[in-house]
Amino acid sequence: MPTAQALADLTEISSQIQSAVVFDREGTVLASTVDDERAGLLASTALELLRAAEKQGAADKDVVQLDVALQDGSVFVVRDGDRVIVATTTTDPTAGLVFYDLKSCLRGLSQEQEKPKPKPRRAPAKRAPARKKKDAEP
């Protein structure tokens, strides 16, 4: 599954990211680095966080990314189209790097989806059996 692979790459690249979940705008989990139960909870809480964040800005403004710095870690949310990624990190992460890695992960996923599927190869057409040359009539 390309989504799971992208997340595996993400946690491998960034040592600051502890867990990450990719989900859509309805909260459906597409991939995660944690178990299904926790992934669902993380996705729904992240959606609530996004909705609460959007109330802070003007009505026509969409929050595209946010980070929350807490005493014992940070939370990052990045949105790209219909997909959203939420990640938790260690304390005092390099915010710019984490955002870059999360955006790259989402971009990689959308490119993966946009790739045209290879067309199934058609079986070579059967050739009609060569006609026997008629013997020249005398």
Next chain:
Amino acid sequence: MRSRSFLTGFLLAAGSAVGTVLYRRRAARRRESVQLYFGDGSMISLTEGSPGAERLLGHARELLATARR
């Protein structure tokens, strides 16, 4: 004269020790904050205590606790 310089030295040492402890305590208690980035390139920064920040911080704390459960 000698006792005066000893007292000055002692006070300087005690003062710097107290200063170090206070500085380290303050540094340890970092302020929690939220940074929101909007599609038009604008950004809002909210620190704990500012209106609207508590709700966002609450969701984030819940998120972090769930991830580390």
